[in-house]
Amino acid sequence: MALEIHGMAGHLIRRLNQISVSVFQDRLKAAGFDLTPVQYACLATLDQKPGIDQATLAGLIAYDRATIGTVLDKLDTKGLVTRKVSPRDRRAREMHLTENGRALYRTVTPLVQEIQTLMTGGLEPGERAEFLRLAAKLASTGNAFSRAPLAEPD
Amino acid sequence: MALEIHGMAGHLIRRLNQISVSVFQDRLKAAGFDLTPVQYACLATLDQKPGIDQATLAGLIAYDRATIGTVLDKLDTKGLVTRKVSPRDRRAREMHLTENGRALYRTVTPLVQEIQTLMTGGLEPGERAEFLRLAAKLASTGNAFSRAPLAEPD
DNA sequence: TCAAGTTAGTAAGCATGCTTATTATATTGC
DNA sequence: GCAATATAATAAGCATGCTTACTAACTTGA
Numbered sequence: 449m450a451l452e453i454h455g456m457a458g459h460l461i462r463r464l465n466q467i468s469v470s471v472f473q474d475r476l477k478a479a480g481f482d483l484t485p486v487q488y489a490c491l492a493t494l495d496q497k498p499g500i501d502q503a504t505l506a507g508l509i510a511y512d513r514a515t516i517g518t519v520l521d522k523l524d525t526k527g528l529v530t531r532k533v534s535p536r537d538r539r540a541r542e543m544h545l546t547e548n549g550r551a552l553y554r555t556v557t558p559l560v561q562e563i564q565t566l567m568t569g570g571l572e573p574g575e576r577a578e579f580l581r582l583a584a585k586l587a588s589t590g591n592a593f594s595r596a597p598l599a600e601p602d
Numbered sequence: 603m604a605l606e607i608h609g610m611a612g613h614l615i616r617r618l619n620q621i622s623v624s625v626f627q628d629r630l631k632a633a634g635f636d637l638t639p640v641q642y643a644c645l646a647t648l649d650q651k652p653g654i655d656q657a658t659l660a661g662l663i664a665y666d667r668a669t670i671g672t673v674l675d676k677l678d679t680k681g682l683v684t685r686k687v688s689p690r691d692r693r694a695r696e697m698h699l700t701e702n703g704r705a706l707y708r709t710v711t712p713l714v715q716e717i718q719t720l721m722t723g724g725l726e727p728g729e730r731a732e733f734l735r736l737a738a739k740l741a742s743t744g745n746a747f748s749r750a751p752l753a754e755p756d
Numbered sequence: 757t758c759a760a761g762t763t764a765g766t767a768a769g770c771a772t773g774c775t776t777a778t779t780a781t782a783t784t785g786c
Numbered sequence: 787g788c789a790a791t792a793t794a795a796t797a798a799g800c801a802t803g804c805t806t807a808c809t810a811a812c813t814t815g816a
Contacts, residue, residue: 591617
């Protein structure tokens with residue numbers, strides 16, 4: 449090992465994330481789409497839980513409220529989501545995908561799924577499953593340490 | 603699984619990174635230090651490879667050159683590193699830790715090592731070793747996909 | 757009922773980490 | 787020797803993702 453930090457968990461995890469984001473951007477761009485990982489996460493969640501508000505969305509995908517607010521500004525500007533004041537709670541905005549948003553989500557999902565296998569392509573099938581299991585376990589046990597913990601841990 | 607994305611490799615990796623950075627910041631702050639993960643990586647590398655230039659440093663820890671430039675501005679301002687024009691190549695800046703930089707690095711390193719085990723504390727010892735092995739393998743095979751690939755893969 | 761506390765969303769600020777472009781300097785090939 | 791190319795560092799721009807602080811609105815309980 450050339451350097452001490454190369455073996456550290458934090459360094460390895462950072463590099464995996466760096467690679468993951470890079471692959472995501474490249475593949476989507478190559479296919480003609482302009483969508484970031486967090487934007488995709490928002491579309492996917494709104495497709496499966498239409499009508500939720502921003503704080504709920506942030507909790508479901510483990511992002512900070514403020515971050516998700518600016519991401520939704522973007523998706524709103526792109527015409528992919530709608531936000532309207534909730535009749536039950538005038539602080540909250542109920543969100544839905546637009547037709548364009550839903551269409552984009554459906555088109556792009558198979559590509560995103562391909563990307564997941566591509567990203568873990570360096571592992572044998574058995575290793576891949578084990579890596580995902582351990583990563584999920586770690587994310588779950590570490591959830592409480594996160595600044596933006598998952599609201600409904602699996 | 604509540605949501606599709608919760609099982610995706612990219613999402614899990616992002617959350618691990620989020621947790622990792624959060625733990626790092628919290629523990630160092632609690633101990634009275636103000637140092638980010640990338641800043642620590644720079645200090646560690648300069649301690650082990652004194653005299654290298656910025657591009658070499660960036661390559662060794664797999665960061666973009668421009669990013670590392672601003673990080674070094676910070677460390678310079680904090681009085682932790684020195685940069686002087688190389689006599690052999692006037693484009694390059696040879697870097698060294700200052701006394702303060704070296705002292706901080708030595709003080710903080712045991713804490714950083716504790717953090718690594720804390721971060722992976724949700725796993726059994728055997729699982730932990732396996733996770734690190736798989737993460738290293740993935741980072742290595744995925745290196746070419748990264749925007750800022752490691753210059754000297756292990 | 758109404759004060760105290762909580763929650764939704766936004767704003768401003770800051771660091772990370774990438775992009776492209778520019779400047780200065782080295783190197784290479786003819 | 788010198789033109790073409792490559793490299794080191796910086797700058798400007800942009801998105802992510804956090805922080806704290808604020809306003810508006812809701813909930814709780816004495």
